[in-house]
Amino acid sequence: MAENEITLMKGNEAIAHAAIRCGCDGYFGYPITPQSEVLETLAEQKPWETTGMVVVQAESEVSSINMVYGGACTGKRVMTSSSSPGVSLMQEGISYLAGAELPALVVNVQRGGPGLGTIQPSQADYFQTVKGGGHGDYRLITLAPASVQEMADFVDLAFELAFRYRNPAMILSDGAIGQMMEKVVLPPFKPRRTEEQIAKECPWATIGRKGGRKPNIITSLELRSEEMEINNLRIQAKYREIEKKEIRFEEYKTDDAEYLIVAFGSAARIAKKVIAIAREQGIKVGLLRPITLWPFPSAKIAELGQRMKGILTLEINAGQMVEDVRLAVECKVPVQYFGRLGGIIPEPEEVVEVLKKMVK
Amino acid sequence: MTREEIIREENLVYKKPELLNDVPMHYCPGCSHGVVHKLISEVIAEMGLQEKSIGISPVGCAVFAYKYIDIDWQEAAHGRAPALATAVKRLLPDRLVFTYQGDGDLACIGTGETIHALNRGENITIIFINNAIYGMTGGQMAPTTLLGMKTVTCPYGRDPKLHGYPLKMTEIAATLEGTCYVTRQSVQNVASILKAKRAIRKAFEYSMQGKGSNLVEIVSTCNTNWKMTPEKANQWMEENMFPYYQLGDLKDNGNK
């Protein structure tokens, strides 16, 4: 593919191509619907023959995330992808990555749960992702793409953020965006970093203590409570900094809006259609689409909330983000939720009906 | 000849390995871990790999191995060390990458990672300390606990009807196409220690030569949880462990 060429591909394929192009050093994954095309595309592209990127099909998601942990310890750009049940299996490893302050990328192409659930799209892993699905006090930098283009663009962004803050990052996508084909312009090629660059940029990396430097030790273990509290406070301070600097969102038709829909990912695309229909019927409604789910655009929602008559969260789950939206506006504005479950995508028309009732 | 005449630098024949840090090890008196740490330290120094080694420590008694050997270390989640090692060796193929795992870590919670890393033929070495018991958590039954052996979770002795049979991971490893060198050693006396050292050296050499995965089991003691003196524990190991976990090379494809 030539630079800037528009191509048609699935969201999952875009993730794979973007990984190769952004200098990713290693991908470790395990098949699970609806994300298997990530691994399949990488296997087909054979990046080990071109950029030198390593691709391993692991024996489980547990192993995948721990391969990511090992790779992340070496300061390399490493990633995995999975779908909801697989990401549940990865939670221990994600907690370790956060605890050891390691940069890595995890992609979750969500499907409906709980349990084995369905292979259809869902956003039901919102809580798991932004509240810390694993044990201990930690946060994941979470990007929620709403298009195949954003699937491609967020890979490099997620790595940049992960390395800037030495924290794992998540791309929280879903089966709709993973599976649908859309036009995309893939990011330009960026070479993998050399070992010298890594040694300079990641002086903590365990790559062998070359030049007789002191050993690097990567662990999340600290048995002394006082020291462990210090570690926690350092990590929390980092999270406050991320909350200050890295909030990303998209505002759509909010200037004259009296009602606000808050929706992310696929649901935000549906929301745009809802807004088109609702505005034809005279309801002034706009959209706030959080792009980072953590850090969450609470301040922006609070600010918009001041001039709204009501807020509706549209989610493909049983109502999860609605809690964060209510917290953001401190219940000063009525906040409702609408969503469908089990892998069913909400129809714009049914959402418009909900809006109409709110207006009444 | 006076003591002062003997104790001179030129007469030095044995000292603590340079790569073994001065910090005292937390292991119980007489624990086999210390001996194996010394051997790894010696072999890495003899191979000149101080600056190219990455060790991966387990969860269990050896979790703090990273404090004791003066190289880069990663501390893995329980059982997952071979997964970490896989990624590290794939990303840095010219490094010495080894894991150090106990029986609970390797043969129970990490069985999957161990078998698959070995079967993929990752060019790593797995050092497997088998003392037939969970040490760090206080002497619970391990996958390798012998039949009849008492632990706090099988206080009346391991009963195959209740607990199944002791697992021979090393025998399993030897059947895997990906393994190059699979051996079972011990460190209870000078002769066995020197043999174990040669085995570790061989495994590290094969790892560096890219000949496949290598497993060095060290049948060990846990005198604290076996509730014996270190000396008695060594005897008990020879009498009870060795008949079931037979010593020697199970596979050596290094020169094929």
Added chain:
Amino acid sequence: MAKMKGATVVDIERCKGCRLCVVACPLNVLALTTKNVNQKGYNYAEAVKEDTCTGCSSCAIVCPDGCITVYRKKEE
């Protein structure tokens, strides 16, 4: 054949008194202290028959904590 004379230096504070060196010594050179203890409260290894030590290093090789340094010199 010239006789070898050996000497051992025990890092007393590092020693945990496991007694494996005492067992390993073929010439009964080492013993654990009976009265004295180190800072951690362990009886530690000491040479009680140093004259017989040949510097074979068995004690140091089996020591799990690397407490023993061994020197060896040919008797002229």
